[in-house]
Amino acid sequence: MKKVLLAAAAAISMGSFSVQADGGAMYNNLGCAGCHGAGGNSVVPSYPSLAGKDAGWLVQQLKDFQTGARKDATMNAMAPMAAGHEQAIADFLSGK
Numbered sequence: 300m301k302k303v304l305l306a307a308a309a310a311i312s313m314g315s316f317s318v319q320a321d322g323g324a325m326y327n328n329l330g331c332a333g334c335h336g337a338g339g340n341s342v343v344p345s346y347p348s349l350a351g352k353d354a355g356w357l358v359q360q361l362k363d364f365q366t367g368a369r370k371d372a373t374m375n376a377m378a379p380m381a382a383g384h385e386q387a388i389a390d391f392l393s394g395k
Contacts, residue, residue, distance in 0.1 A: 322391030339392040350395035357389035
């Protein structure tokens with residue numbers, strides 16, 4: 300019985316990891332939707348909608364905010380949290 304429970308716990312844990320690596324999950328978990336809207340469709344004019352944008356362009360924007368090449372107080376603070384997940388997030392958004 301213990302082996303079954305351990306196997307189930309391992310499967311759940313691995314499943315959670317996979318979901319976390321998903322671009323949509325990353326987008327939501329990092330709080331991007333708070334400004335850029337659900338699925339990248341902003342309802343606030345001062346925050347750009349990102350849905351349907353070119354993935355390469357989105358990756359570059361995140362990297363530019365991370366390095367400070369592009370300046371915005373909020374994004375310069377938020378973008379580093381996406382480090383290593385830029386492409387997954389960009390792929391999620393470009394597919395919307």
